[in-house]
Amino acid sequence: MFAVHLTLLDLSTSPTGEAGAADVQGTLWARAVPGDGLEHTRARAVPGGIGLVLYVRAPDQEAAELRAHALLDRALAHGPARRYAVAAAP
Template sequence: MFAVQLTLLDVSAAPPGEAGPSDVQDALWASAGPGDGLEHVRARTVPGGVGLVLYVRASDREAAELRAHALLDRALADGPVGRFAVAAPP
């Protein structure tokens, strides 16, 4: 299992606070399937967005990062968490 750290930045023009860490975490679990290897999620508020650590089961770090990004792309595609975009590691 690998820990993949990411920062999501709020790229919307909407007022802050309409979607936060718990919404992102819920969207990730709702989007996750067995092939994603998601074991655990930690989400917290950081300046300008949400800091994430996704614990992903994979054969190596590169595979874990690819799985995490694919999952995030799906989770951020719709709903209130669509206001976020992946920035960089925190």
């Protein structure tokens, strides 16, 4: 299992809080499929967005990052998570 660290930038004008982090986690789990290898998530509000760690089952770090980004692409296209975009590693 590999940890993939990301920061999600809040594109809206509304303040981000722990509720936003919970929304993102919920959306990730709702959009995850077995092939994503998602084992655990950690999300917390940070200035301007959400700090996110996805723990992904994969053969190596590169594969874990590809799986995490594929899942994020799906998750950020729906529901309350649409207000975020992947910014960079924290």
